[in-house]
Amino acid sequence: MIELENIVKTFSDGGENSVEALKNVSVSINDGDIYGIIGFSGAGKSTLVRCINLLEKPSSGTVKIDGIDITELKPKELREERKKIGMIFQHFNLMPSRTVIENIILPLKHSGLSKEEIYGRARYLLGLVELSDKENAYPAELSGGQKQRVAIARALANNPKILLSDEATSALDPQTTDSILKLLKKLNSKLNITIVVITHEMDVIKQICNKVAVMDQGEVVETGDVFDIFANPQEKLTKDFIKTTSNLYKLEDILSDNPDGISIQADDVVARLTYLKKDVSEPIISTVTKKFDLNLNILLADVEIVSGAPIGGTVVIFSGDPKNIEGAIKYLKDKSVRVDIINFDKETDKNE
């Protein structure tokens, strides 16, 4: 649906100052994806999505939408092509002097539809975003979440195939964020619309995306299925983002705050077990306990459903015969469980 190839974008002030916002970015987004783009401030996320509808013209590279290279189009053709792409923003960008329904019909002005058809469509969209009772309210009379719903309805006016969301939930509280993300997910499955979600929160990715690209300083450093990225991140930046959403990485903090809170014997081994496969139906902890005659004490557990499959793991203390502990760890690895031994003396993690 969206094919970005070797996109370079350099901003220049005409003098000697220039910023290479995108260095050589290629991203491929399939029909029906909810594709997340995550990165810190200044990574180039907004610039990249603005290249998708050519709000920003790449310095070089191609942008294909549904097979058409839109960098080659004439202005009139580009205007038509852009109708396939809706966009929402952090600060909603509604017209304050117009009512909710007037905001939604704005993109339909030159659509050639009759007044009845235009209002019919706007009311259908208002129903879709569950805001039918606010038709005649002004933006100032709405909450942030309601404003974003209006902005979503407006972005959908031309029945686009793609919705770009640039930090659409960043100005909202957690509950409202949740409801907007659920709405985006509903629109994705109900309208089969492809959605590109920019965010700096891994929670947003975890909640609704099936694919993710991690950006750093104008480059995509890692991409993949959300499940695989959460199960087995490669880049340090990706790992850091994942740590922000999982309890499993808080153990070191908890222990340094309460050094006497947990009793660990000399031969005990503390390890973080992370499930790497989509199938964790086997009761691994209880199997290991019996099979190797060990005690496994669970310190922390964090398992969530990501992309329809359970992901996460536990932090456990293995107590028992060191040989058996060794055997148990090998067994777990054979079962596609990642085992990170946590070494407290050095207060560092050793990746196994």
Ligand SMILES: Nc1ncnc2c1ncn2[C@@H]1O[C@H](COP(=O)(O)OP(=O)(O)OP(=O)(O)O)[C@@H](O)[C@H]1O
């Ligand atoms: N119009 C512009 N003129 C000059 N520099 C720009 C322009 N737009 C973006 N930049 C620069 O390009 C880089 C990437 O900016 P961009 O807005 O794409 O980052 P971002 O990942 O969206 O950040 P944020 O999370 O803060 O929104 C930054 O260094 C920024 O200063």
Ligand SMILES: [Mg+2]
């Ligand atoms: Mg941005």
